[in-house]
Amino acid sequence: xxxxxxxxxxxxxxxxxxxxxxxxxxxxxxxxxxxxxxxxxxxxxxxxxxxxxxxxxxxxxxxxxxxxxxxxxxxxxxxxxxxxxxxxxxxxxxxxxxxxxxxxxxxxxxxxxxxxxxxxxxxxxxxxxxxxxxxxxxxxxxxxxxxxxxxxxxxxxxxxxxxxxxxxxxxxxxxxxxxxxxxxxxxxxxxxxxxxxxxxxxxxxxxxxxxxxxxxxxxxxxxxxxxxxxxxxxxxxxxxxxxxxxxxxxxxxxxxxxxxxxxxxxxxxxxxxxxxxxxxxxxxxxxxxxxxxxxxxxxxxxxxxxxxxxxxxxx
DNA sequence: CGTTTCAGGCGTCATGTATA
DNA sequence: TATACATGACGCCTGAAACG
Numbered sequence: 001x002x003x004x005x006x007x008x009x010x011x012x013x014x015x016x017x018x019x020x021x022x023x024x025x026x027x028x029x030x031x032x033x034x035x036x037x038x039x040x041x042x043x044x045x046x047x048x049x050x051x052x053x054x055x056x057x058x059x060x061x062x063x064x065x066x067x068x069x070x071x072x073x074x075x076x077x078x079x080x081x082x083x084x085x086x087x088x089x090x091x092x093x094x095x096x097x098x099x100x101x102x103x104x105x106x107x108x109x110x111x112x113x114x115x116x117x118x119x120x121x122x123x124x125x126x127x128x129x130x131x132x133x134x135x136x137x138x139x140x141x142x143x144x145x146x147x148x149x150x151x152x153x154x155x156x157x158x159x160x161x162x163x164x165x166x167x168x169x170x171x172x173x174x175x176x177x178x179x180x181x182x183x184x185x186x187x188x189x190x191x192x193x194x195x196x197x198x199x200x201x202x203x204x205x206x207x208x209x210x211x212x213x214x215x216x217x218x219x220x221x222x223x224x225x226x227x228x229x230x231x232x233x234x235x236x237x238x239x240x241x242x243x244x245x246x247x248x249x250x251x252x253x254x255x256x257x258x259x260x261x262x263x264x265x266x267x268x269x270x271x272x273x274x275x276x277x278x279x280x281x282x283x284x285x286x287x288x289x290x291x292x293x294x295x296x297x298x299x300x301x302x303x304x305x306x307x308x309x310x311x312x313x314x315x
Numbered sequence: 316c317g318t319t320t321c322a323g324g325c326g327t328c329a330t331g332t333a334t335a
Numbered sequence: 336t337a338t339a340c341a342t343g344a345c346g347c348c349t350g351a352a353a354c355g
Binding site (some may be wrong): 264267268272273275 | 331
C-alpha cells in the first residue's frame with residue numbers, strides 16, 4: 001500500500017499478528033523510513049463480529065495519541081480554556097510525551113540526553129564551566145573551574161567535536177603570555193578567543209610565540225597564546241571580564257556583550273534542539289497518517305463484507 | 316550555462332511557559 | 336517574581352531542480 005502524503009511517498013506494509021478478540025492485537029506497520037511501528041488494536045468488540053477474521057480490524061498507532069483537533073472535538077471546553085489552548089500550542093516534547101504516556105513502551109522524547117545521539121558532548125553537560133566563549137571561527141570555548149578548557153567545534157550537530165585541554169600554567173600565571181595547546185582538527189589561519197581576565201587567546205602562526213613564558217610546542221599541534229588585548233575586538237570575538245572586577249563603562253559594556261553572546265549561543269542551541277524535536281513530531285504525525293490509512297482501509301473492507309452478508313443478492 | 320524557484324536549515328528576536 | 340527555557344516568526348543563505 002502506498003499513501004501520498006505531503007510530497008512524500010509513504011509505503012506501509014502491515015503484518016497482522018494477533019487475534020481479533022481478547023488481548024489487544026499488535027500489528028507491525030512498516031514505514032517508508034524503514035522504521036517499524038507497533039500498533040495496537042483498539043476495537044473492543046462487545047459482541048463477536050459476524051466476520052470471523054483472525055486479523056485485527058483496526059489499529060492505533062502507538063507512537064501518537066491525539067491531536068489538538070481530536071481533543072477539541074471530544075468534550076465541551078469553555079471559551080477561556082479554548083482560547084488558552086489556541087493561543088499557544090504546548091511544546092512538541094510535551095505533546096509527544098503526553099501522548100506516548102498513554103501507551104506504555106512508546107518512546108518518548110528525552111529531556112536532554114537522547115540515546116540516538118549517543119550522548120554527544122554538549123555545552124550544557126560540561127563540567128560546570130565558569131565561562132563559555134565563542135571564537136572568531138565559531139568554536140565554543142568553555143573554561144571549567146579546574147583550569148580545563150573545552151573547545152567545541154561548530155559541527156553539523158551543534159557541539160560535536162568537543163575537545164578538552166588544560167592550561168599549562170594552571171598554577172601561578174606569569175605576567176605575559178601563556179601557552180595552551182589542544183589537538184585541533186583543522187586550524188587554518190589565525191584564530192583568537194578570549195578567556196576571563198580580559199585576556200586574549202591567540203592562535204599562533206608557527207613560531208610567532210612570545211619568547212618567554214613559553215611552553216614547548218610539540219608536534220603539529222597549534223599553540224595558543226594568552227595575552228592582554230591590545231587592539232579592538234576582532235569580529236565575532238567575545239571579551240570576557242571577571243564578573244567581580246568591573247570598573248569602567250567599557251568593562252561594563254564588555255560584560256554586557258559577553259552576556260549577550262552567551263544568551264545568543266544558548267538560544268542558538270535551543271533553536272536547533274527545537275527544530276529537531278519539531279521534525280520528530282512531524283515524523284510521528286506522518287506515521288499516524290500512515291497507520292490511520294491502514295485502519296481506514298480495513299474498516300472499509302469490513303463494511304463491504306458486512307454489506308454483502310446482510311444484504312445477499314436475491315437472484 | 317546562467318537565471319529563477321523552491322525547500323530546508325540557521326540565527327535572531329519576541330514572547331509564552333515553567334520553575335526556583 | 337526573576338530567570339531560564341521553548342518556540343513561533345522573520346529574514347538570510349545555500350544547494351538542488353527546473354527552465355529558457
